Amino acid sequence: MQYLEKLFGLTGKTAIVTGGGRGIGQVIAHGFARAGAEVVILSRSGAQETVDKILRDGGKAYDLKADVTDEKQVDTVLAEIEKRSGKVDILFNNAGICIHKDTLNASIAEWREVIDINLTGEYIMARAVGRMMIEKEIRGNIINMASMSGTIVNIPQWQASYNASKAGVIHLTKSLAMEWAGYGIRVNSLSPGYIATPMSADVEQELKDAWTPLMPTHEMGDPEALVPAVLYLASPAATYTTGSDVLVDGAYTCF
Ligand SMILES: NC(=O)c1ccc[n+]([C@@H]2O[C@H](COP(=O)([O-])OP(=O)(O)OC[C@H]3O[C@@H](n4cnc5c(N)ncnc54)[C@H](O)[C@@H]3O)[C@@H](O)[C@H]2O)c1
Numbered sequence: 001m002q003y004l005e006k007l008f009g010l011t012g013k014t015a016i017v018t019g020g021g022r023g024i025g026q027v028i029a030h031g032f033a034r035a036g037a038e039v040v041i042l043s044r045s046g047a048q049e050t051v052d053k054i055l056r057d058g059g060k061a062y063d064l065k066a067d068v069t070d071e072k073q074v075d076t077v078l079a080e081i082e083k084r085s086g087k088v089d090i091l092f093n094n095a096g097i098c099i100h101k102d103t104l105n106a107s108i109a110e111w112r113e114v115i116d117i118n119l120t121g122e123y124i125m126a127r128a129v130g131r132m133m134i135e136k137e138i139r140g141n142i143i144n145m146a147s148m149s150g151t152i153v154n155i156p157q158w159q160a161s162y163n164a165s166k167a168g169v170i171h172l173t174k175s176l177a178m179e180w181a182g183y184g185i186r187v188n189s190l191s192p193g194y195i196a197t198p199m200s201a202d203v204e205q206e207l208k209d210a211w212t213p214l215m216p217t218h219e220m221g222d223p224e225a226l227v228p229a230v231l232y233l234a235s236p237a238a239t240y241t242t243g244s245d246v247l248v249d250g251a252y253t254c255f
Helices: 002-008 023-034 048-056 071-085 108-135 160-183 205-214 223-234
Strands: 014-018 038-043 060-065 090-093 141-145 186-192 245-248
Touching (some): 023 038, 023 048, 023 060, 023 090, 060 071, 160 186, 223 245
Parallel strands (some): 014 038, 014 090, 141 186, 186 245
16 A cells, blocks of 8 residues: 555645536546645635535645636636645646537637637646746646547537647647647646546537447446546656546547
C-alpha cells in the first residue's frame, strides 16, 4: 500500500477541475479527492453537488465560478485559489461543448463558440496555471481534455468544429509540454471514446443506436473508467510522461 501511495497518492496537492459540476469533471474531481488532493472545481454556475459528494466522503473541496473563455474571470479565481490554497499542483482542463451540425449549415458563431471553449478556454487556463507554477517553482502537471475525435472523424454525425478543437488540444498539449519541460511541468492530454455523461445523453436515440455497432465494446464507457488514467497522469508515477495523448476509447480508434 505504501508503494502505491508513493506512486499514485496526491496528498498535499491542490487540483483544479474545470467544468466539474457534472459529467466527467465531477467524477474526476471525486477521484482526485479520493487520492488525497484538495480539489477546486471551476464552473460557470457553481458545483455544489460535486463539492458535497467529496465532503461526504471525507475529502477536501470547494467550488468557484468562472467561465474558462474569460481571461479576467480566470485570473480572479486563480488569485482566490492562491489565497485559499497557496498554490496549484494539478490542472484537469476539462470544460467543453459539442455541436452536431454539418459544415454547410453551421454558423461561424457556432464554430467560434466551440473553438473558444474547447481550445482557447484550455489555452487560457493552461497559461494562467502554468504561469503560477513557474513563478512558484512548482513541478506540477496539466491534463488537457482532448477526445478520440481529435484523431478520427466520428460518424454519422458531423461535428467539424469539435473534431478540429480536439485535434488542436492534442497539439497544444505537445507544444506546452516542450515549452515547459525545462520547468519540470508536465502536460498531457486525455482522449476518451464515447462516455456516458449528460453531454452524450443529450443526443437523440437514433444517433446513439447508430454508434453502438461502431463501438468494438458495443457500449459507451463509464466516466469512472477514466479515473485511473487521469490519476496516473496527475501523479508522481508519471514523472517521465509528458507530451503524451492517452487514448481511453474501448479500441474505437483501432480501425
Ligand atoms: N462524453 C463523451 O463522450 C466525451 C468523449 C470525449 C471527450 N469528452 C470531453 O470531456 C469533457 C467533459 O465532457 P462531459 O461529457 O462530461 O460533458 P458535460 O456537458 O457533462 O460537462 C461539460 C462541463 O463543462 C462546462 N462548461 C462548458 N463551457 C464552459 C465554460 N465556458 N466555462 C466553464 N465551464 C464550462 C459545462 O457547464 C459542463 O459542466 C469535454 O471537454 C468533452 O469534449 C467527452
